[in-house]
Amino acid sequence: MPAATDREIAAAVTLLRAGELVAFPTETVYGLGADAANPAAVAKIFAAKGRPADHPLIVHLADSMALDAWARDVPQAARQLAAAFWPGPLTLILKRQPQVLAAVTGGQDTVGLRVPNHPVALALLRAFSAAQGVAAGLAAPSANRYGRISPTRASHVRAELGAQLQLVLDGGDCAVGIESTIVDFSAGKPRLLRPGAITADDIACVLGTTPQAESHALAETGNAVPRVAGSDKAHYAPLTPLRLVAGEQLQHAIDAALAAGQRVAVLARSNAAKITPHLHWHVAAPDAAAYAHDLYARLRELDARDDDLILVEMLPMTGEWLAVADRLQRAACGSGPDDET
Ligand code: TXA
Ligand code: MG
Numbered sequence: 001m002p003a004a005t006d007r008e009i010a011a012a013v014t015l016l017r018a019g020e021l022v023a024f025p026t027e028t029v030y031g032l033g034a035d036a037a038n039p040a041a042v043a044k045i046f047a048a049k050g051r052p053a054d055h056p057l058i059v060h061l062a063d064s065m066a067l068d069a070w071a072r073d074v075p076q077a078a079r080q081l082a083a084a085f086w087p088g089p090l091t092l093i094l095k096r097q098p099q100v101l102a103a104v105t106g107g108q109d110t111v112g113l114r115v116p117n118h119p120v121a122l123a124l125l126r127a128f129s130a131a132q133g134v135a136a137g138l139a140a141p142s143a144n145r146y147g148r149i150s151p152t153r154a155s156h157v158r159a160e161l162g163a164q165l166q167l168v169l170d171g172g173d174c175a176v177g178i179e180s181t182i183v184d185f186s187a188g189k190p191r192l193l194r195p196g197a198i199t200a201d202d203i204a205c206v207l208g209t210t211p212q213a214e215s216h217a218l219a220e221t222g223n224a225v226p227r228v229a230g231s232d233k234a235h236y237a238p239l240t241p242l243r244l245v246a247g248e249q250l251q252h253a254i255d256a257a258l259a260a261g262q263r264v265a266v267l268a269r270s271n272a273a274k275i276t277p278h279l280h281w282h283v284a285a286p287d288a289a290a291y292a293h294d295l296y297a298r299l300r301e302l303d304a305r306d307d308d309l310i311l312v313e314m315l316p317m318t319g320e321w322l323a324v325a326d327r328l329q330r331a332a333c334g335s336g337p338d339d340e341t
Contacts, residue, residue, distance in 0.1 A: 004120045004169040013127045023143045023157045024124050025171025026116035028089045028180050029150040030157050031140030042103045042139050048164045051146040056106035058091050059137040061115050062125035069135030070111050072097050077207050078185045084206045087117035089176050089197045093184035104139050110186040120171035147334055149236055152177050152296045177293040178323055195323040236327050237334030238303035242310040244332045257309050265302045268313035288320040
């Protein structure tokens with residue numbers, strides 16, 4: 001695996017302390033990092049991504065000891081999850097300390113915190129804290145243009161944001177491949193805002209109760225401010241139209257598209273029944289972890305082909321498949337050429 005050198009980590013810290021952006025690998029996806037305590041640096045994240053200003057950012061910490069510098073009234077259950085899963089693909093939404101920048105929280109009274117589990121991310125966060133103070137944190141959304149596919153390789157970041165970045169730390173392929181699970185503790189009982197590799201069952205094993213599901217949590221907020229940008233219906237989206245089709249309807253959908261003269265790419269867990277011209281078939285990984293690991297790189301590859309349509313076999317919206325099924329639904333929703341510009 002390509003690993004950022006000590007010299008690159010030192011260069012990254014210098015850039016971050018000067019208020020610049022640095023892209024870095026985590027175990028989930030690559031992040032676009034800035035000093036979370038520097039408003040001008042945080043503003044550069046929104047400009048680079050083209051992201052609306054009211055979408056809050058996750059603050060990445062070197063370890064859980066920094067948690068209380070960013071959050072207040074931390075419930076015991078949140079500490080239990082941090083102890084069980086950090087470093088790891090879990091973000092906790094907690095009440096914020098007063099000094100946390102409004103640009104980071106999207107003006108909300110809460111802050112998202114996570115300790116990532118990647119050697120390069122941890123080396124960067126530790127070096128940044130050593131230079132800047134123990135509680136220093138990096139605000140970092142996924143390092144993609146707003147609404148587009150999250151990057152799981154350094155080359156994805158360079159292709160999409162390279163012109164705006166002085167440094168992309170390379171940590172190889174992201175092991176998990178989809179964004180962290182988000183659990184919101186700001187209203188007392190834990191609520192699952194974004195499914196991820198850490199499932200509701202994993203959380204229930206630690207807490208003894210299952211967190212309330214995303215759909216309920218979102219319905220309850222009842223206001224226009226998006227609590228979770230990834231919860232926008234359109235997200236993670238390729239420019240080629242992407243349609244989700246139930247396994248038993250897949251052949252019919254392929255035949256119809258081919259008959260209409262379209263070039264079709266298929267992502268399915270089964271093999272192609274027949275190979276025909278204008279049909280490109282990719283066999284997806286059989287288990288959920290491997291599917292997640294490959295998902296975004298595969299969507300980028302399929303999007304880069306000269307096809308008119310991407311057909312993806314629908315996945316179960318349950319258990320360990322929920323997180324990838326959720327990402328695919330949002331990808332389908334936002335796919336197709338941009339309307340504006
Ligand atoms: O795995 C991940 O979480 C990756 C890596 C880089 O750590 N980061 C990531 O960031 O996915 P982003 O910005 O693409 O998605 C973070 C999500 C957003 O949907 C944001 O709305 C939500 O976390 N979020 C952050 N702070 C929040 C808060 N205070 N309340 C509710 N949602 C929050
Ligand atoms: Mg994102």
